[in-house]
Amino acid sequence: MRLTLRVWRQAGPDEDGRLVDYAVDDVSPDMSFLEMLDVLNERLVLDGEEPIAFDHDCREGICGMCGMMINGVAHGPERATTTCQLHMRHFSDGDVVVIEPWRARAFPVIRDLVVDRGAFDRIIEAGGYITAPTGSAPDAHAIPIPKPDADKAFEAAACIGCGACVAACPNGSGMLFTAAKATHLGLLPQGQPERHSRAVDMLATHDALDFGGCTNAGECAPACPKGIPLESIARLNRDVLRATVSGAHKPR
Amino acid sequence: MAVTGGAMFLFVIGHMAGNLKVLFGPEAFNEHPKWLRSIGEGLLGHGGFVWIARVGLLLSLVLHMTAAIQLARRARTARPARYQHRRPVQGSYAARTMRWGGVIIALFLVYHLMDLTAGWLNPVGDLENPYGNVTADFRHWYVSLTYAVAIVTLGFHIRHGVWSALQTLGASNGARQRVLRGVALGVAVAICAGFLAVPFSVLTGLVK
Numbered sequence A: 001m002r003l004t005l006r007v008w009r010q011a012g013p014d015e016d017g018r019l020v021d022y023a024v025d026d027v028s029p030d031m032s033f034l035e036m037l038d039v040l041n042e043r044l045v046l047d048g049e050e051p052i053a054f055d056h057d058c059r060e061g062i063c064g065m066c067g068m069m070i071n072g073v074a075h076g077p078e079r080a081t082t083t084c085q086l087h088m089r090h091f092s093d094g095d096v097v098v099i100e101p102w103r104a105r106a107f108p109v110i111r112d113l114v115v116d117r118g119a120f121d122r123i124i125e126a127g128g129y130i131t132a133p134t135g136s137a138p139d140a141h142a143i144p145i146p147k148p149d150a151d152k153a154f155e156a157a158a159c160i161g162c163g164a165c166v167a168a169c170p171n172g173s174g175m176l177f178t179a180a181k182a183t184h185l186g187l188l189p190q191g192q193p194e195r196h197s198r199a200v201d202m203l204a205t206h207d208a209l210d211f212g213g214c215t216n217a218g219e220c221a222p223a224c225p226k227g228i229p230l231e232s233i234a235r236l237n238r239d240v241l242r243a244t245v246s247g248a249h250k251p252r
Numbered sequence B: 001m002a003v004t005g006g007a008m009f010l011f012v013i014g015h016m017a018g019n020l021k022v023l024f025g026p027e028a029f030n031e032h033p034k035w036l037r038s039i040g041e042g043l044l045g046h047g048g049f050v051w052i053a054r055v056g057l058l059l060s061l062v063l064h065m066t067a068a069i070q071l072a073r074r075a076r077t078a079r080p081a082r083y084q085h086r087r088p089v090q091g092s093y094a095a096r097t098m099r100w101g102g103v104i105i106a107l108f109l110v111y112h113l114m115d116l117t118a119g120w121l122n123p124v125g126d127l128e129n130p131y132g133n134v135t136a137d138f139r140h141w142y143v144s145l146t147y148a149v150a151i152v153t154l155g156f157h158i159r160h161g162v163w164s165a166l167q168t169l170g171a172s173n174g175a176r177q178r179v180l181r182g183v184a185l186g187v188a189v190a191i192c193a194g195f196l197a198v199p200f201s202v203l204t205g206l207v208k
């Protein structure tokens, strides 16, 4: 396959960026998207050009590093698939593929396609923990957890913090991520003591970090490589509302 | 957003029900505002209820618009650099048109009040005879068209609004989500149909 890649090149955080065209020949349909970028980068290095900077780590869809906007869709055209797990067989010969970094104030571009997702860490710090002493691993059934709750919590825990939800959101909101993290702990018995303070604090931190406000536009869930459902946001809202109405917790 | 929208939503339903009295002839329709003014007369005085509702709605409207502007501004701040190439993946048409739709509805509201509440822009403009005003209005195709556009816009706004409000207030969950979306769509279609019935019956001569 022969593809034209139109890639965002930006030398540093404060530099201006622009889209640059690269022709890539003999792309194999079995390559992953990142492998294709590797091939292009090798050529660029040989030609004495700067290789395209992009983030990656596990290349098996679990670390959340590899996010990029591919033809205007976060992580590309395949549902529930990270960029590293996206294969070139989903493209056809002659395609023009536009590749851009996530665009959000909270995720400043460091270079080319690499953004700083540190804002997510700030949200986690605000409530993504439990205070119960955990010690060593407990007996499997020492604390009974209803199966539906365990399933929902597990589903939420699958969030890899990739930032696609923010990138896809027309409001630049990080609600799906925040909701996934709040749900993950808020549904389990160990997470109950901070359930409401967690929801309020995480949301307050989210808002303070210049993420946009959620209008339930529904762009995030289809973009999420881990299939975090939109209902998580309702669950977060419910906890925040309950905490606010009862006056149980004020944001720190 | 959810609460103020909810208040205005209730008003829209009441308004639609009142409008439908036009199908029962001039007496029924012209009696309706008088009845509204007489609600709680003993306690609130004549027209007291109407004024309370007006103040409440105005307050809701102002707060609703303020919240909308704040959200739009936050969205702008949150994404200072736009995408060069962007394709909406899934978001419904209704969700994407909330902001401009809201502006259209607000503009129509101004016209609508000047037309039928104040009577300034009405071909008849007799405040004692709302039936005459309404029928005179809708005989002009451009008035009916403007009205229809505004109502359909309102329908889209309500379709996303109802669902979004339920989601914001935490009523939605995995099992209920489909149902709630269906309810939002059904309500929006019903409201459109209810409002459009009036110009439709005037234009087709059902109501003279």
Ligand code: SF4
Pocket: A158, A159, A160, A161, A162, A163, A164, A165, A166, A176, A177, A180, A223, A224, A225, A226, A227, A228
């Ligand atoms: S919710 Fe989904 S899209 Fe958002 S950060 Fe988590 S895994 Fe990525």
Ligand code: FES
Pocket: A055, A056, A057, A058, A059, A060, A061, A062, A063, A064, A065, A066, A067, A082, A083, A084, A085
């Ligand atoms: S590189 Fe780890 S998820 Fe793609």
